[in-house]
Amino acid sequence: MRSSISYIALKTIWIKECTRFLRIWIQTLVPPAITMTLYFVIFGSIVGQRIGEMGGRPYMEFIVPGLIMMAVITNSYANVASSFFSAKFQRNIEEMLVAPVSPAVIIGGYVGGGLARALLVACIVTLVSFLFVSQVSVHNLLVLVVTVVLTSTLFSLGGLINAVYARSFDDISIVPTFVLTPLTYLGGVFFSISLLPDVWQTIAQVNPILYMVNAFRFGFLGISDVSITAALGVIIGFNLILFITAYTLLKRGVGIRS
Amino acid sequence: MKALSIRGLTKTYKGGHVALKGIDLDVQAGDFFALLGPNGAGKSTTIGIISSLVNKTSGTVSVFGYDLDTQLTDLKRQIGLVPQEFNFNQFETVQQIVVNQAGYYGVPREVAKQRSEKYLKQLSLWDKRNAPARNLSGGMKRRLMIARALLHEPKLLILDEPTAGVDIELRRSMWDYLEAINRQGITIILTTHYLEEAESLCRNIAIIDQGVIIENTSIKGLLATLNRETFILDLAPTMGAGAAAGLQLEEFQWRVIDDHTIEVDVEKSQGLNRVFEQLSAQAIKVVSMRNKANRLEELFVDLVEKGRQPAEVGA
Ligand SMILES: Nc1ncnc2c1ncn2[C@@H]1O[C@H](COP(=O)(O)OP(=O)(O)OP(=O)(O)O)[C@@H](O)[C@H]1O
Ligand SMILES: [Mg+2]
Numbered sequence: 001m002r003s004s005i006s007y008i009a010l011k012t013i014w015i016k017e018c019t020r021f022l023r024i025w026i027q028t029l030v031p032p033a034i035t036m037t038l039y040f041v042i043f044g045s046i047v048g049q050r051i052g053e054m055g056g057r058p059y060m061e062f063i064v065p066g067l068i069m070m071a072v073i074t075n076s077y078a079n080v081a082s083s084f085f086s087a088k089f090q091r092n093i094e095e096m097l098v099a100p101v102s103p104a105v106i107i108g109g110y111v112g113g114g115l116a117r118a119l120l121v122a123c124i125v126t127l128v129s130f131l132f133v134s135q136v137s138v139h140n141l142l143v144l145v146v147t148v149v150l151t152s153t154l155f156s157l158g159g160l161i162n163a164v165y166a167r168s169f170d171d172i173s174i175v176p177t178f179v180l181t182p183l184t185y186l187g188g189v190f191f192s193i194s195l196l197p198d199v200w201q202t203i204a205q206v207n208p209i210l211y212m213v214n215a216f217r218f219g220f221l222g223i224s225d226v227s228i229t230a231a232l233g234v235i236i237g238f239n240l241i242l243f244i245t246a247y248t249l250l251k252r253g254v255g256i257r258s
Numbered sequence: 259m260k261a262l263s264i265r266g267l268t269k270t271y272k273g274g275h276v277a278l279k280g281i282d283l284d285v286q287a288g289d290f291f292a293l294l295g296p297n298g299a300g301k302s303t304t305i306g307i308i309s310s311l312v313n314k315t316s317g318t319v320s321v322f323g324y325d326l327d328t329q330l331t332d333l334k335r336q337i338g339l340v341p342q343e344f345n346f347n348q349f350e351t352v353q354q355i356v357v358n359q360a361g362y363y364g365v366p367r368e369v370a371k372q373r374s375e376k377y378l379k380q381l382s383l384w385d386k387r388n389a390p391a392r393n394l395s396g397g398m399k400r401r402l403m404i405a406r407a408l409l410h411e412p413k414l415l416i417l418d419e420p421t422a423g424v425d426i427e428l429r430r431s432m433w434d435y436l437e438a439i440n441r442q443g444i445t446i447i448l449t450t451h452y453l454e455e456a457e458s459l460c461r462n463i464a465i466i467d468q469g470v471i472i473e474n475t476s477i478k479g480l481l482a483t484l485n486r487e488t489f490i491l492d493l494a495p496t497m498g499a500g501a502a503a504g505l506q507l508e509e510f511q512w513r514v515i516d517d518h519t520i521e522v523d524v525e526k527s528q529g530l531n532r533v534f535e536q537l538s539a540q541a542i543k544v545v546s547m548r549n550k551a552n553r554l555e556e557l558f559v560d561l562v563e564k565g566r567q568p569a570e571v572g573a
Contacts (some may be wrong), residue, residue, distance in 0.1 A: 005364030012361025
């Protein structure tokens, strides 16, 4: 009884979230398609031809998984951060607070929305990549799917936590600009860290995004700079930490209940 | 059965503002109850605590016997809330808003869609069901929030100033609607600044000021405590100028307003008959009569002022 009620509430939040990003598809789906096409054109076709091979693969093939991952990360984060913050801002978050919806269900619904958008964007980017790569191979579908789902979940949770603390729309762009973008660029999207000097290789391993990009690339191409077990461990660990943080914040009503 | 029971409720906001100083309040099931008070009295704070939007500092709240601290899920299911400020997503459509809200309460989507037709029609919003909420007029937005609060069929409907900024005609039709659902058994609590609203709709009333309940009684009982009323009498214009000034009225306090209007204070023990007896004896014709001000309004001002006097310290 109670679980079916929670299920209906979860589904409702999820549908509402999907309706939201589809309603504003020009802001949510088109930009990643354009950005990624530009990356493919510039780094893949123009620069890539001069680079030749990376990790034993044509450069274009090498960067496709990284670029998909980059789109997944930014879109998961942006979706949940802006949707949850605007629910706070317009106060429609109160619709959920007055109802018997548990924090776990709220988190599940919003993460589900972030996941839906990220996966849709991932598909769009993959389709765009077909214009530039002759064939896309899948080395290990399970690792591929698990990595993309868990990474999207992780950054959806991150976006939610950001939105809980945010007091203005500016506050939800600080982390993407100053943290996510640099870490993604340094996370092995465009290069194999084996190219870096030893010291920098060690430092690069502190960056969690490196593990996600490499696990995902392994799913496609079967190559990785890090061990896949370690990568999945890191991703799952971060998910747990962020979930517990988000749950605690919502339970206490931080930023949403006076 | 009590629909609502509050004991010793206090609220201190961050920053130290004490909004509620320990209030007790009971509302019986089936009642139509008004919570009255000036701006900043603590009405919305009280409602916010009952509906989980505000954390209480101390005290207990129970709704239909469900305790806020220990049976929150069941408590929430009893309540439908119409908040003071618009708080829906302006970009969602009318129907999406009500159907989603029902979903949060666990109403299956198909059922919610059917119910949305019923309630949106009752509140004259069915034609607007596919319009984004931001395109509605202010009065429509209020009605949308009422529909949204009813879709999960709560037993207690709480409305925080539902008729603020609503024109008279619409206000009356909202009153009719609220009376109708109250007759169907839904307990209603509303806050309002329009005393006429409380007087014509509600059976029981609490007056809150500066975080303290200063009166909690039936409207009838409250009006009965009113000892003196002031009436304005309009005299027939056919009587010459100075008619008002020339008349005799013993036993009463009275004043001339203009040539054809007088104002009479009537103590409850006196009654109006003596006024008319004397006027008739002088062949003065009264064409109309009305209360000087809304009676409740006077009382309200009295009570609030009395409540604000510093308490007397016993010797
Ligand atoms: N979030 C908040 N933080 C700090 N103080 C608050 C907050 N909300 C309300 N207050 C203060 O608490 C007091 C009671 O406010 P409340 O909104 O309950 O009044 P009200 O009776 O609903 O008034 P109104 O008729 O104007 O709606 C006011 O002094 C108000 O400034
Ligand atoms: Mg208020």
